Amino acid sequence: MTTPTRKILHADCDCFYAAVEMRDRPELADVPLAVGGSAEKRGVIATCNYPARAYGVRSAMPTAKALRLCPDLMVLPPDFERYRVVSRQIQAIFHDLTALVEPLSLDEAYLDVSTVTRFRGSATWMAQWLKQETYQHTGITLSVGAAPSKFLAKVASDWNKPDGLCVIEPERVDAFLQELSVKRLHGVGPATAAKLEEMAIHTCGELREWPLDILIDRFGKFGYRLYELSRGIDEREVAVTRERKSVSVETTFDRDLPDFEACSQALDPLNHKLRQRLERQGNPPLDKVFIKVRFDDFSITTQETAGQEPSSTHYRSLLEQIWYRNPRPVRLLGVGVRLTPPEGQRQLSLSLGTV
Structure with a gap:
């Protein structure tokens, strides 16, 4: 008995935050629009529509730079609660097709439809149905890739954006x-x-x-x-249960950082990347912030504190506590947050500005 070919879909909403804003305010559809933090607070662009992209505006770009590229750019503050409502609607559509759904963020997911018998088992027809249902019920366009693996499905969903559909059949891989x-x-x-x-x-x-x-x-x-x-080998399964307990970023340096000042200077870009990652996940409620340090002897230590937002200032304070216990060259630095458990009531809100 042969193993059936896997059929994986990668579904990705087109410029999701901006798409929700344009749906609710149709007059914004043809003007350069971005969702992000203000330039005055050193904010960054979370996402932008395609008229803005024509000027070179991109996600994760400082808002001040985006406004230099496109002086007429309209920058709206994010409304994550509204985005979560739309995201739940879209996820419900995904689950109507298959129980094997791996959400990656508010606007993106993998679906394993290998054993789905609807639409005569055609991944192409399933992808078309997803796009139609999502637009009909939410007004949001979806780009979908279909392929035998997660890697290829992700490549395919990016192929014909926006509102795209790309299918890579096994014989075409x-x-x-x-x-x-x-x-x-x-x-x-x-x-x-x-x-x-x-x-x-x-x-x-x-x-x-x-x-x-x-x-x-x-x-x-x-x-x-x-x-x-390069050979199309990717055996990763669609992970249905993905209960994130923390979000973090880290970097290993080409040369060990010799002192506290060098380590301190490395925190700003790490914190910036962490906040971008949290924004992509809809700024989930936070419990603690933590820092991870690997020294030149490969020993690892962490330090954390509760009730704080991720900021370079707070991470610098945690680094200081670690450093003065036993100062030595640093090989790796990481910063992160621990997420509030589902039953937790306390919620820290994040702005899109940087600290």
Whole structure:
């Protein structure tokens, strides 16, 4: 008995926060619009519509820079409660198709429809139905990718945005990957892309020509992931139960940070990335903030405090407590938050400004 081919959908709302605002205020549909923090408070853009993107405005861009690129840009403060209401409506539509739904954020999810018999088992028809139902019931457009794996489904959903549909059938996977840019591989950022460029690797087809041992030598354990993805290998299951208990970001430095001041300066970009990640998840209620430090001897320590918002100031205070117990060079820094349990009543609200 052969194992049936997996059918994975990746569904992603188009510029979700801005889409909700345009739905509720149709006069904003054709004007450059963004949702984010104010320039006066050093805020950042959470998302923007396509007229704004035509000016070069992008998510995670400082609002002040966005306004320089597009002086007529309308920047609205986020209304996360309203976005959550719409998100719950969309998630209900997903669950009407399959119980195997892995939400990634308010506006994005994976669905495993491998065993769904509706629509004659056609992933293409299921994707079309999702798009139609979502727009009919919420007024929000959805881009959907269908493929045999999570990796390829995510690539496919980005292929024809906005309001797109891209299907990568199993028999097309090899040809599709042959010409796919390595920059579209999950985890390939500017630094990795530059290394691949130095090796004259631009497509997955070119990446396949390199032996696994050389890729591991050049990229460490990520070399194995590159080897797999270039061949379409991604066995990750759609994770139905994803109860997040914390959200964090961390970075390992090329050279150990020698003193407290160097560590302190590294906190601002980490805190900025953390707040962006929290914004993408709808700013969930927070319980504690924490910092993680790995020293040059690979020992790890953490420090946390309750009742605070994530800010460079608070993380600097936690770092200070760790540092003066036993100062030594630092190899890795991480900052994060612990989320309030479902029964918790206390909720800390986050602004989109940075501290």
